Amino acid sequence: MPRETFDRELKRLQDETLVLGSIVENALTQSVAALKKRDFAASRRLIEQDCQINERRFAIESDALILIATQQPIASDLRTIAAVLEITTELERIGDYAKGIAKINLLIGDRPLVKPLIDLPVMAEKARAMLHQALDAFVRRDVDLARAIPAEDDVIDGLYNQVYRELLTHIMQDHTLIEQANYLLWAAHNLERAGDRVINICERVVFTVTGEMEELDVKEGTCITPEAI
Amino acid sequence: MDNGRTKFEVRGFSLFYGSFCALRDVDITIPVNRITAIIGPSGCGKSTFLRTFNRMNDLIPSVSVKGEVAMDGQDILSMDVVELRRRVGMVFQKPNPFPKSIFDNVAYGPRANGLRDRAKLSQIVEQSLRRAALWEEVKDDLGKSGLALSGGQQQRLCIARALAVQPEVILMDEPASALDPIATLKIEELIQTLKELYTIVIVTHNMQQAARASDYTAFFMMAEDRAGYLVEYDSTTRIFTNPQHKQTEEYITGRFG
Numbered sequence: 090m091p092r093e094t095f096d097r098e099l100k101r102l103q104d105e106t107l108v109l110g111s112i113v114e115n116a117l118t119q120s121v122a123a124l125k126k127r128d129f130a131a132s133r134r135l136i137e138q139d140c141q142i143n144e145r146r147f148a149i150e151s152d153a154l155i156l157i158a159t160q161q162p163i164a165s166d167l168r169t170i171a172a173v174l175e176i177t178t179e180l181e182r183i184g185d186y187a188k189g190i191a192k193i194n195l196l197i198g199d200r201p202l203v204k205p206l207i208d209l210p211v212m213a214e215k216a217r218a219m220l221h222q223a224l225d226a227f228v229r230r231d232v233d234l235a236r237a238i239p240a241e242d243d244v245i246d247g248l249y250n251q252v253y254r255e256l257l258t259h260i261m262q263d264h265t266l267i268e269q270a271n272y273l274l275w276a277a278h279n280l281e282r283a284g285d286r287v288i289n290i291c292e293r294v295v296f297t298v299t300g301e302m303e304e305l306d307v308k309e310g311t312c313i314t315p316e317a318i
Numbered sequence: 319m320d321n322g323r324t325k326f327e328v329r330g331f332s333l334f335y336g337s338f339c340a341l342r343d344v345d346i347t348i349p350v351n352r353i354t355a356i357i358g359p360s361g362c363g364k365s366t367f368l369r370t371f372n373r374m375n376d377l378i379p380s381v382s383v384k385g386e387v388a389m390d391g392q393d394i395l396s397m398d399v400v401e402l403r404r405r406v407g408m409v410f411q412k413p414n415p416f417p418k419s420i421f422d423n424v425a426y427g428p429r430a431n432g433l434r435d436r437a438k439l440s441q442i443v444e445q446s447l448r449r450a451a452l453w454e455e456v457k458d459d460l461g462k463s464g465l466a467l468s469g470g471q472q473q474r475l476c477i478a479r480a481l482a483v484q485p486e487v488i489l490m491d492e493p494a495s496a497l498d499p500i501a502t503l504k505i506e507e508l509i510q511t512l513k514e515l516y517t518i519v520i521v522t523h524n525m526q527q528a529a530r531a532s533d534y535t536a537f538f539m540m541a542e543d544r545a546g547y548l549v550e551y552d553s554t555t556r557i558f559t560n561p562q563h564k565q566t567e568e569y570i571t572g573r574f575g
């Protein structure tokens with residue numbers, strides 16, 4: 090094997106991406122769990138932890154650039170490194186969504202929630218599971234799995250629409266709830282966006298394996314978000 | 319990128335050294351005014367294949383060939399070899415200027431073809447040196463020995479010498495492998511400008527050079543009986559980003575060869 094060092098470094102880069110992915114997965118579900126339990130200490134910890142996510146992402150980016158500069162990767166090797174750069178960017182953004190939800194918990198403060206949180210934890214768990222599968226597909230170079238994951242985003246979009254309508258109903262009944270309902274809608278929106286970013290990761294997996302760019306998120310207008318308008 | 323015009327059409331071409339098959343059943347189309355790179359591990363027959371285009375292999379005893387090689391539709395195997403080599407010039411790995419002045423090096427070919435007119439020769443020498451991106455560096459010193467130039471300049475002198483007989487094709491056999499990185503980049507830049515006027519076929523061991531400097535890439539490999547064969551031929555972009563054959567991918571990513 091003439092490229093042992095390179096292969097080792099390439100594997101390490103992917104391992105680091107998986108580690109970052111698992112931190113982000115946890116951040117996503119924990120941010121919603123903390124919101125549900127109104128656990129401010131947990132939310133503060135998550136906000137602090139986001140710095141670690143960012144630092145890890147920069148470290149991976151730096152390692153990837155060094156690998157490009159020193160090893161001149163081409164073809165599937167180059168696509169793998171390009172995918173790592175893209176995927177870590179997406180992970181960092183999903184981490185930001187989790188941090189945003191943690192901040193929302195603090196913003197809502199001591200006031201009781203307008204409604205018990207049922208759909209948001211389901212959305213968070215769904216997004217987490219999709220992310221886990223997408224990273225699994227990346228490591229296993231599983232194009233079929235990568236192509237199948239985006240369909241699951243429909244569940245998240247459906248729940249987001251449901252949360253949106255429910256919160257709207259609450260606001261119409263009691264205008265003093267506008268602020269909190271708005272915060273909760275942001276939280277739901279963050280989870281919806283997390284699902285979209287997982288689809289981007291899936292697209293990268295397909296590109297890494299096939300060398301062809303493929304749009305996997307083809308549905309339009311199914312979600313009441315600023316991006317869909 | 320494809321201009322649809324063909325310079326060489328090679329069909330079912332095989333080459334033998336005695337009974338040993340060095341190249342087997344090669345089919346390839348070399349486009350006009352494009353740079354085609356030939357890559358592959360040592361011994362896969364890429365230099366042998368390059369030398370097919372100007373029949374340099376004829377000089378080796380016991381060589382025999384099978385198949386067709388046509389230039390502009392005309393069979394080169396039955397063409398007058400002197401005429402063929404005037405139309406198909408060659409630049410070698412190691413710069414090989416003659417132990418003559420810069421002027422005489424470049425004027426060598428036209429003189430051999432019978433040109434004696436000094437003014438006309440001067441014009442050809444200047445034009446060739448300009449096209450080889452060497453004129454500005456040597457214009458005040460044309461009487462200096464070609465051997466007194468640096469390695470990179472010597473190679474450009476050899477390119478100028480090849481251009482002086484107004485060829486249509488330039489074959490390059492690892493033209494930069496004996497040069498330092500800056501001289502290498504100069505040669506690569508030069509090749510890019512030359513393709514406007516000439517069809518270029520280049521053999522290189524340097525994968526990055528093939529990726530940087532060529533439009534099309536042909537990947538050759540050696541079969542179990544050591545015969546060279548063409549594995550994959552495609553646009554350079556395709557070969558270096560998403561080759562279709564596993565062997566190509568393994569070779570260009572440095573995992574075998």
